[in-house]
Amino acid sequence: MAVAFQDYYEILGVKREAADKEIKSAYRKLARKWHPDVHTTGKQKAVAEEKFKKINEAYEVLSDPEKRSKYDRLGSNWHNGQDFQPPPDWGNNGRFYSSADFPGGEGGFQGTGGFSDFFESLFGGGAFGHTTAGAGATGTRRRAHGPRRGQDVDAEIELPLEEAYHGVNKTIQLSADAVCPECGGAGTKERGFCPRCGGTGQVPDTKTLEVKIPAGIRDGGRIRLRGQGGEGTGGGARGDLYLKVRLLPHSVYTVKGSDLETEVRLLPDQAALGDKVRVPTLDGPVIMTVPPGSHTGIRLRLREKGLPANDGQRGDEYVRLVIDIPPTLSEEEKQLYQQLKELRKK
Ligand SMILES: [Zn+2]
Incomplete structure (x- = not known):
């Protein structure tokens, strides 16, 4: 299918050998002049949109060294609007662009129809990896490239x-x-x-x-x-x-997979004689039996008081015992400890 040749140099009004700087400044000038937001009345706006689209397309090609050199390979004998058919060996390269390549605005020139068929035949429609949310020129690609799902x-x-x-x-x-x-x-x-x-x-x-x-x-x-x-x-x-x-790190529990670990402090007499103690669990406190003769470091298991595990089971809660004396002892307690001490000397 023949398409109309676009003379991008002519569109931007620059010479074929123009430097990047000249191209950029020519583009800026034209883009300002023809930005559809500047032209508000119906007919003028349509003309502006069309111009603006062409200017952007030309800049898209000439500002990109890869595209420009590809375009330049077509030679200078082509004229604007001439019937054009890409050479059969003309492969499309799949460069991904960033949104910064595209000037313009969300409200500005959306829906003006995308790139020309000429552009498509040279650079292809599948070359766009455009995923930036709400990026500048996405609207212009709508018809040409179809819907594209947003990024996760x-x-x-x-x-x-x-x-x-x-x-x-x-x-x-x-x-x-x-x-x-x-x-x-x-x-x-x-x-x-x-x-x-x-x-x-x-x-x-x-x-x-x-x-x-x-x-x-x-x-x-x-x-x-x-x-x-x-x-x-x-x-x-x-x-x-x-x-x-x-x-978040927890003040009471350490998480180990689906198991929880916590610590319970016991008094020496509780550890020596055994006791029933209150232990926190995620489902609320439970009473746990401490066997007589328990010492520091022992881990007691509360079955299925941990976190849900992958296999549908539930992890356990491990209660680590720490035997400690109270920070202060009453007179009576002191006397009893004294008695215990005397007892050992016998
Ligand atoms: Zn800004």
């Missing part, structure tokens, strides 16, 4: 153990980069860097989300929030947001 985004959420175990509804704030509203993601404004984003084309943005944390999620577990990821392009669905759970 990873984030972390820190949870206390109890919330992970019981499940909880959380309001979280996510910071993400959004397209700069000042320059529409171009990073440039007038002749310099955009003052709002400093030339990056993106500004920090915060969004608030309600998240339901399912009961029993473990450290490293992921929660998928459908449609909360990067914006799709060309009517494509939004990507998903994956929240990775990080358990």
